Amino acid sequence: MKDVLLYGASWCPFCRAVKNWLDTKGIKYSYKDVDEAGVRDEMKTHVPNNETIPVIVIDGKGYVNPEISFLAQELNIAAATDKKVYDVAVVGAGPSALSAAIYTTREDLDTVLIEKGVIGGLAAITDQVDNYPGFPEGVTGLDLADNLQKQAERFGTKFEFAQVEAIETRPSGEKRVVTTDGELFARAVLVATGSDYKKLGIPGEQEFYGRGVHYCATCDGPVFRDKKLVVVGGGNSAVQEAIFLTKFASHIDLLVRGDQMRASDVLQHELEKHKDKITIHFKTQPLEVVGNKFVSGIKTKSDGQDKLFECDGVFVFIGLLPNTDFLKHSLELDEVGFVKTDERLQTSMEGVFASGDVRSGATMQIASAVGEGATAALKIREYLEAKNR
16 A cells, blocks of 8 residues: 655645545545645655645655546556446536536436546636625635535535546447546536636746746635735736735736736726736736746746846736547537537537536636536436437
C-alpha cells in the first residue's frame, strides 16, 4: 500500500474534489491544511516554489492538482466495468448536471453522475454569485454547489469520480460510457460538462502556472496578501475576480485588450468603488510572463509601446472553452466546439442530450444552466417513455 499525503485547504474546491475521490475509493491518506502554521512551507519541500493546491504526495513524490485519471494510475486503482444499465448517465457535475439529476432521480429514474473534478464546476470556484434567484444577499459558489449536491443525493443520485473518454451506442440502443475508471451503461446520457478557462498562449504562462500564474481567484487569491497583482480580461469574470482579489492584494492592474470593458454595467459600477486599488489599462496586449522561480512581471504592448507591469501574480480571465474534446468523433459540434442540439436538447446521437454551458447557444448563466438541466431531464423522461412503448 502506497503512502499518501494530501495538502489542501477548506476553501479550495479542487482539494475537496481530490478528497472526495480518495474517500470514494477507500484509499487511506493523511491530510494537512496549508493554512496552519508551517504546513505550506512543509508542502514546498515536496514541490519546491509551488503555491497551488491541492498537492498530493505519493511515496514521497509530490504532484500539483493532478487529474483523477493520473491518480488512479499512480495508486493502481483497477478499472471496473459496471454491468448494470442505468436509466440516465449524466456527464459533468455543474449546476446544469446537478439540476438534471435532481429531476431524474426524483422521478425514479436510476441516475449516475460522472465527474472528473469539482462538484459544482466553475460555479463552485466562483467567490460570490449575486444573480441567482432566491438569494437576496447572494451566495458563495461553493455553498450553492454543496446544496445542489446534497439535494441530488437526497433523491438517490449516485456519484462516480472519473473522466469520460467516449460515448458510444450499442446495437441494443443502450449507451456505453467509457471512463478512466472503466465503463458503464445507460439508456440515455446527458452531456453537461460545461466549459474551462481560456489561456493566453504566451511565453511564460505555462511555465509559471502555480508559481504566479492562476485562473481561479477563489482558490489562489489568499496566497497574495499585500502583493501586487495583474488581472487580464475585461468581461464579467475578470471584473468579479479582480474585485474579489482586492480583499488580499495591495494593488491590481486590470489589463483590457480592447478599448472598452465588456462587463455588465452593474459590475462596472461596482468596479468604480475599488478604483483606489484597481487601475484599468485599455488596449493592452500581454506578451510574456516573466520571473525567476516565481512571477515578477508581465510584458505588454500598448499603443505600440512595450511596457512591463511588475507584479507577484497574474490572474487570467479571458473567456471559456467547452469541455468537448472527448466528443469530437461522436457528436456534432459547432465551429467553436460547443455541442449542437435540437429543440428537445437532443444531440446528433439519439438518446444523448446536452445542457448548460457546453451547449451551442448557451447563455453562460447559472440560472439558465439550471433551467436547461431541468428541461433536459424532462425530455429524457419523455424519450425513455417513448422507448418503453
